[in-house]
Amino acid sequence: MFKKKNFIRYFIISAIFLLTVFIYGGKLLNMQVANAEQYIAKINIIYRTEKFIIPAVRGEIFDRNGVPLVTNELIYKLEIDGAKFPRNTKAFPSRTEENIINLIKLIDLYGGEIVPHTLPVDSFKKANGTAGYFYSPALSESKSVRDRFYEFLRDNKMSQHISADEFVNMLTAKYNLDELLPPENREHEFFMTVLGVCYDVDKNHVTTKQIRYTISKDISERLLNAVNESSHNYPGAEIMQEYKRVYHLPHSAPHLIGRIGKIPEKQLENYKELGYPMDAIVGLNGVESAFEEYLRGWDGELWRHYDRDGNIISETYVNPYYPEIEKEPIPGKNVYLTLDIKLQQVAEYSVEKTITRIHKESQRYSIPELSGEDAYAGAAAIINPNNGEVLALPTYPSYNLETFNEDFAELNTREKDTPLNNRALFGQYAPGSVFKLATSVAALCSGNLTTWEQIYDRGTYTKYADYQPSCWIHNMYGGSHGSINVTRAIKDSCNYFYFVVGERMAENNDIQLLNSYAQKLGLGTYTGIEIGETQGVIASGDYKKAKAATWVPGDTLQAAIGQSYYGFSPLQMATMLSTVLNSGTRYKTHILLCVKEYGSDEIYYAPEPVIADEIEIAPEYLNAIKTGMGEVTDEGGTAAILFRNLPGLTTGGKTGTVQIRKTESNNATIVAFAPYSVPELAMSVVIERGAHGTWAGFVAEDVFAYYFGYKNFEQSLDLPEEESEEVEESGEVEAINE
Secondary structure (H helix, E strand, O other): OHHHHHHHHHHHHHHHHHHHHHHHHHHHHHHHHHOHHHHHHHHOOOOEEEEEEEOOOOOOEEOOOOOEEEEEEEEEEEEEEOOOOOOOOOOOOOHHHHHHHHHHHHHHHOOOOEOOOOOOEEEEEOOOOOEEEEEOOHHHHOHHHHHHHHHHHHHOOOOOOOOHHHHHHHHHHHOOHHHHOOOOOOOHHHHHHHHHHHHHHHHOOOOOOOOEEEEEOOOOHHHHHHHHHOHHHOOOEEEEEEEEEEEOOOOOOHHHHOOEEEOOHHHHHHHHHOOOOOOOEEEOOHHHHHOHHHHOOEOEEEEEEEOOOOOEEEEEOEOOOOOOOEOOOEOOOEEEEOOOHHHHHHHHHHHHHHHHHHHHHHOOOOOHHHOOOOOOEEEEEEEOOOOOEEEEOOEEOOOOOOOHHHHHHHHHOOOOOOOOOOHHHHOOEOOHHHHHHHHHHHHHHOOOOOOOOOEEEOOEOOOOOOOOOEOHHHHHHOOOOEEEOHHHHHHHOOHHHHHHHHHHHOEOOEOHHHHHHHHHHOOOOOOOOOOOOOOOEOOOHHHHHHOOOOOOHHHHHHHHOOOOOOEEOHHHHHHHHHHHHOOOEEEOOEOEEEEEOOOOOOEEEOOOOOEEEEOOOOHHHHHHHHHHHHHHOOOOOOOOOOOOOOOOOOOEEEEEEEOOOOOOOOEEEEEEEEOOOOOOEEEEEEEEOOOOHHHHHHHHHHHHHHHOOOOOHHHHHOOOOOOOOOOOOOOOOOOOOO
16 A cells, blocks of 8 residues: 555656656747747847947048158047946945046056046145145136036036135045045045046036046057956946047148147037037148048947846947938048148258258348348248149248147247248238239230330439339449330349339329239239138228328339238249239149048049139230249349259249348248249248348259259258358349338
8 A cells, every 4th residue: 555655656746747847848949949039039138228439530631642641540548438337326425436546547557648637627736735726727718618617516506606625625525535535645646637537527427327438548558458358347447449640740731731629619519510529529720621521531320239237239330219320430531632742841941941041141241130140930832833733831930740739838939930820821921022023914914014115214213202212223333224124124123113114003093903913913812722821911092091091102112012011921922923924824722632532542522723813914925024034043133043053944033022120131032933934833932031032042942953853852851061152242132112
């Protein structure tokens, strides 16, 4: 009986066991084989989706020959992920701040740099050795900093009239920093960094809104590895990729290339309308700004899906809420400039070298304080006269684009030589006798002069009793040029000749006719270059009236020889020369050669030459003017010494010497072109306080020597010291009448 009962018991237990195995086995078979995909999907259920902005690569910048000027380098930044970063709780009231401190210590340990915080407070050391605080200038200078600060005060129920000391004390208490960083042991600079980062994380609601905060950029490989290897010790710290600009020739053409940075406060709304995020990096000036539409890329959106444990399930560029939208990052396009960077470097070096050479030349004169020893700055413009392409725009002094931020304070305080000023585009200089080309064109084309007419130079212009200016030759030697036509007037730079023809064109003492031709030639008007420029100044009765003065006949005489109130950029002077050489066709100057797809030779856009204005300069007029310019650089001309060492090269040009103040040397100006028959280069040079127009031509000589192959690149940048050439007095120095 007992055995029978045990058998039944074992049978039932075995049956239950087998049934259980069968049921669960079937269930497992169903889950793992028959309906595996369904159950895997349930295991990989998405608990959280996060959007990451993947920055697009900005387009790169090259010169006309493909030489890289600005490219990109992949770097890494360290971010705080607000969704994962430890938050403060009742049990752990300082969890966020403690992790911030640990992260800053890690960055310091591996030589990283903390991204500048926006806490508008600076500190100083009191007499008793303790720290005192004051609000930084950014609070009064930046509306956005001020608005965010006041918003923070309101959110934290603090008075807008709170002192800097009180504010720091309240933040220290809020973040429990006296406990985390005891005052007796704390290092003050480290404390201010921690306070600033805590303020930014708090102000931006990084943990509550689960957003991201960049704490360190361009981190080292050692720091990158340390974060990756010890990620469990630094929850919420993530490494992200980004790109930085690499300047291959940071000393060359910095004004032209320009910089990038955060959107200027005044332009926030404009960029917002164009679809830019508020924290976007944009071109601030130069090429970076002018061609922003090409250089900018379109950021992508990476959607990352997490399980309940924070593990990444999948990543996609498809918006999960709008599956039809896919946003992969789109790189910007590459910009190729008309600039020849080697020619630019040669010209930059030559402007600086020429100023030094002028200092040495000035020592040969009995009154050195008025002979160029005070020359200190200059600029030039070199363009292709056949299509308006800008080949070089040197300006001196200049700066290093790579160290601009570090050098800015010093650069910005140099009021005399103003290295931040692009003199080639924004300098306004009286052209001096260079302007006589415009006067010649205006007189000939308006019918007020013929190519064969002779005007007798009487030395002193005696038409007016109260103002009787003299020609430079009369001032220097007591003589005159005798009877001369327009060709010889250009060669000898005869002031008397241009006093006569200038008055002929001035109806009722109004020089509107002269000015209309000057503007059509490119003076006192925008040339069209894409990166910005000055409009220049046109002398006129209206201009002088605005200065509470009256235009008098003497002003007309001075205007005819390029003095008066005229103020033009070197680029405008080079444009004028090009227009004359083109028989009156003025091309819009431009610095954009073409735009190509990123990483490709496929051309996206290439501008065609654009005619900006036209006047008809008859062939006989052009021949007369051009012949005069050719004789300027030939034997006996005002620039005869310049191109002697370039055998076989035919040139032309016009010098100018411009009085600014009696206590300073004259400005030196020149325009020059080559070859004579079919010009390939047209250029202008201005040397501030350069004393004599011919001396500005030393730059043209160096540029022509390199461009036409008389010197190679290396020789052009390191010319041997040469004995100063004897400067001929045959009309080189033009006396200027105020």
